[in-house]
Amino acid sequence: MLWYYKNMMESIYGIYKPYLDRIMEQIEGELTAFNEEVKARQGDGIYEHLLARVKDEASMREKCSRRELAQTTENALTVITDSIGLRVITRFIDDIYEIVEFLRGLPGVRIAAEKDYIRHAKPNGYRSYHVILEREVPYEDVRGSRPGRYYIEVQLRTIAMDSWASLEHQLKYKKDITNQKIIVSELKRCADELASCDLSMQTIRNLIREGEGEDER
């Protein structure tokens, strides 16, 4: 078991790594249950899919260096807030806001920060809703408190916003692309067209649901 012990010592997350997994699984479970509940009620789930991960060792170390922080457990868990990260992909824009309200209401959760890049898109056209939760959990945290407090970062976007973001991501990590300037401006145009389409689909869904309400009356 020596190698295991050695690995544990080397992890930037120190002895807190298993807690991160448990905290992630808990919130993932809560979101899944919420999705099932909405599905039972409306026929369609509140999200299309959900990704959850604990940031891997190498990425966390790289992020510390990039932000000129020492590679310590304390920095990884208290300065950097995405050791636990979730991405929730929805079909419709309103679903994002409904999920944010759900997260806000979870036990032990406090919103540490939130950025609405949907209503306030980034200049390149990026749209997404970012929220950083601080959650009280029955485990010890790096400050030695128990119950402890851990950060969870959640990014929420529609399918259209997500495919745009993955395309934009490819651009970011490639150099010397021909027609770079045109591609950047075309991407921006796409983002605005997709946003428009997302809004039209949301509006149509609202009209259909209003219509359903009228039929019942």
Place this chain on the structure above:
Amino acid sequence: MRLLLAEDETQLSRAVSAVLKHTGYEVDIAANGLEAVEYAQRNAYDCMIFDIMMPVMDGIEALTQIRALGDVTPVIMLTAKAEVEDRIGGLDAGADDYLTKPFAMGELVARIRSATRRRENYTPKVLSIGNVRLDKEQQELKAENSVRLAKKESELMEYLLLNSEKDLTEEEIFRRVWADDPQMDRGIVWIYVSYLKSKLESVSADVSIIGDREGPFRLGKRFAS
């Protein structure tokens, strides 16, 4: 199509309006320039015909005020034959065409047709109200963010912008924006108004479209509720 006729000589205005109505136009009559300004602020017109010599407020002053409000509706001035100065003054104030009295009704109707046909050329490529800009060529709606509009959305937005702060009926909007598709169900207007409502909100516009389902609709400043 709806016209505004400002003419103080009642007999003449009655005769002209009768012919125009017979030709198929809807016509509102203003008895002087001040009334014309009030009508233009309230309603959306496809063309306006102003006499120059009118009591209370003359046609040139009325036109100047209407243009100052950002209204680009085509205007035809009616001038006395001798008054070259009036014609120059009218054109400089923003008239698109003029006709000297006495005129043949057929010529007035032809000039109205010409003015409304060329409407596209008169309206600017970029329209704005509050913090909102519509770039017609790019079909881009922009305030804090931007979104791209579909063709009909852009046309509807243009019509609302050209007639901001005025109540527009579902029928008026339909006849202007869906002129090429008269078989379309009138309910399309509400759907497109709904699209634009959500799109204005999404770009954080400080204006919104007021009005529910069958209208009337009005584009105007958003008031804090």
